[in-house]
Amino acid sequence: EVQLLESGGGLVQPGGSLRLSCAASGFTFSSYAMSWVRQAPGKGLEWVSAISGSGGSTYYADSVKGRFTISRDNSKNTLYLQMNSLRAEDTAVYYCASSPLIPGGWHEYYFDYWGQGTLVTVSS
Amino acid sequence: QSVLTQPPSASGTPGQRVTISCSGSSSNIGSNTVNWYQQLPGTAPKLLIYSNNQRPSGVPDRFSGSKSGTSASLAISGLQSEDEADYYCAAWDDSLNGWGFGGGTKLTVL
Numbered sequence: 001e002v003q004l005l006e007s008g009g010g011l012v013q014p015g016g017s018l019r020l021s022c023a024a025s026g027f028t029f030s031s032y033a034m035s036w037v038r039q040a041p042g043k044g045l046e047w048v049s050a051i052s053g054s055g056g057s058t059y060y061a062d063s064v065k066g067r068f069t070i071s072r073d074n075s076k077n078t079l080y081l082q083m084n085s086l087r088a089e090d091t092a093v094y095y096c097a098s099s100p101l102i103p104g105g106w107h108e109y110y111f112d113y114w115g116q117g118t119l120v121t122v123s124s
Numbered sequence: 125q126s127v128l129t130q131p132p133s134a135s136g137t138p139g140q141r142v143t144i145s146c147s148g149s150s151s152n153i154g155s156n157t158v159n160w161y162q163q164l165p166g167t168a169p170k171l172l173i174y175s176n177n178q179r180p181s182g183v184p185d186r187f188s189g190s191k192s193g194t195s196a197s198l199a200i201s202g203l204q205s206e207d208e209a210d211y212y213c214a215a216w217d218d219s220l221n222g223w224g225f226g227g228g229t230k231l232t233v234l
Contacts, residue, residue, distance in 0.1 A: 035223070037169075044126065044210075044225060044226070045161070045212050045228065047214075047223040060222070061220075095169070107155070107156040107157065107216045108156065110175070111159070111214075112171050114168040114169050114170065
């Protein structure tokens with residue numbers, strides 16, 4: 001059974017930092033691209049960042065570029081999101097999601113499994 | 125605002141067929157595949173349709189997807205009360221070099 005379990009969320013002051021983790025199990029982790037998607041309270045979904053199966057390629061939404069860093073440790077089946085210079089508008093539930101590596105590449109990827117999410121609250 | 129455009133709400137009675145539209149541009153829907161996600165109240169999103177019109181194992185065939193040009197749509201036939209949820213379309217955007225989501229459509233079963 002595929003499981004994605006996020007952790008690391010919490011309350012942080014504006015300007016602070018937080019590192020999220022996503023522990024994966026039930027599938028060959030390195031064969032999947034991984035992403036972070038967030039959802040502000042009462043709002044829709046917003047893609048945040050993605051990383052290839054090997055970790056060699058990373059992508060970021062403009063809203064987090066230069067502040068967030070995505071990484072993965074395939075030996076530990078774990079995905080990370082280092083969040084620095086946090087702002088109030090970063091307050092959201094952060095989901096990790098997996099994308100099977102299909103021949104069409106990023107243009108055809110989709111999020112086949114999602115974690116339950118971890119809440120990040122940025123407030124003084 | 126969202127990269128893709130969806131109506132904020134839709135509704136139908138049990139047994140009816142409803143459709144939800146998703147409008148984009150040449151840099152996203154026009155050149156890449158569209159995926160749909162269902163989010164039941166208080167839960168994480170779930171993959172509903174991928175690659176424009178493919179259903180993952182376990183998704184009822186009451187759900188179908190289509191794409192034409194820079195628009196896509198999700199159709200739900202034989203509407204059931206358990207279909208009440210938020211529905212999101214998404215596609216890779218070549219200009220953003222990332223995924224764009226629609227703003228979501230809240231489906232109410234009357």
